[in-house]
Amino acid sequence: METFESFLTIGLGHYLTVSVILFCLGVLGLLTRRNLIVVYMSLELMLNAANLALVAFSYFNKSLDGQVVVMLVVTIAAAEVAVGLALIVSLARKKLPVWVNDLNKLKY
Amino acid sequence: MWETLTNYNWENIFSLLPGALVFYVLAGLAILFGILVVANPFSRSPINSGLSLLATVLSLAGMSVLLHAYFLAAVQVIVYAGAVLILFIFVLMLSRKEMKMVFTSTRIRYAVGTVIALALACLLLSIVFQMPAAAPVKEAVDGTVPAIGRLLVTEYLVPFEAISVLLLAAIVGVVHLSKPNTKGESK
Numbered sequence: 057m058e059t060f061e062s063f064l065t066i067g068l069g070h071y072l073t074v075s076v077i078l079f080c081l082g083v084l085g086l087l088t089r090r091n092l093i094v095v096y097m098s099l100e101l102m103l104n105a106a107n108l109a110l111v112a113f114s115y116f117n118k119s120l121d122g123q124v125v126v127m128l129v130v131t132i133a134a135a136e137v138a139v140g141l142a143l144i145v146s147l148a149r150k151k152l153p154v155w156v157n158d159l160n161k162l163k164y
Numbered sequence: 165m166w167e168t169l170t171n172y173n174w175e176n177i178f179s180l181l182p183g184a185l186v187f188y189v190l191a192g193l194a195i196l197f198g199i200l201v202v203a204n205p206f207s208r209s210p211i212n213s214g215l216s217l218l219a220t221v222l223s224l225a226g227m228s229v230l231l232h233a234y235f236l237a238a239v240q241v242i243v244y245a246g247a248v249l250i251l252f253i254f255v256l257m258l259s260r261k262e263m264k265m266v267f268t269s270t271r272i273r274y275a276v277g278t279v280i281a282l283a284l285a286c287l288l289l290s291i292v293f294q295m296p297a298a299a300p301v302k303e304a305v306d307g308t309v310p311a312i313g314r315l316l317v318t319e320y321l322v323p324f325e326a327i328s329v330l331l332l333a334a335i336v337g338v339v340h341l342s343k344p345n346t347k348g349e350s351k
Contacts, residue, residue, distance in 0.1 A: 061176065061180070063184075064181060065180060067297055068298040069293065070191070071227070072292045074191045074194060074227070076289055078195065078198045078220070080288070081202050081281070083280065083281045084202050084278060085202030087273070087281065088202070088203075088278070093210050093213075094201075096252070097201055097213050098201065100221075104220065108224055111228055111231050111236060114231075114307075115233070115301060116301060119305065120311055121315070121319075123307045126233075127236070127316065128323055128327055130243050130244070131330075131331065132330065133244075137251060137252075138334055138335075138338050139334055139338055139341070141252070142342045143341060144259060145258055145259065145341075145342050146341050146342060148258055
């Protein structure tokens, strides 16, 4: 009875577990995939997992600060994706491959 | 048998059931599509990863609604699902040919990546499970537009302005990067 009700009472731990699983999936994608665009998607997954943790903490602490931080994180993520994808587009224009191992040199 | 059934606090359980059901469905969808983003067993195509990421983000927006972060859920749908994912798909269409290259020597990479991710998951989950349970929330603070807007222009004014400068820098950088090369640089 105890276990069944605690199974149904969604607490902070439930949300944090989902967040941790998604974050580690993002880490896995970041380390194993070689396509630069999929690496960016994994980064987005990690940011979203962190956002979920922030929103959950904000809800269970009855404060809105976490949600404001999530707004800022979403903005930063959008800017980061725009710059990263612009880099990918300029690589594609120069007919360079978008695999991370081949992009290990700066200009000089 | 009947004794144990009557022992249950049915009223409490019925009041908890809908919320818990929605949470478990959304969590399952988020994790399922999260797995499909990084390790889709059926296809390696980045476009499938992108669409799975879209589904993950939508599930997470649903969880934000469960946590009374209504404005944030709308922002996640608009910015992530509406802008970022469309950007991903556009770029995929623009660099389509380069996607078809064969990749080699990834087995050790997969092994190392899996070990590191699993170790991190064990570490973080052990911390989560050791944490004392948070008190259940009776009266939640709603994340409505006025409440969050007020916080953004009072307490968080400096980060808010810094973010606007960052966005401007990103715009300038993106325009510079995606401009065709006029000077004829070869490298």
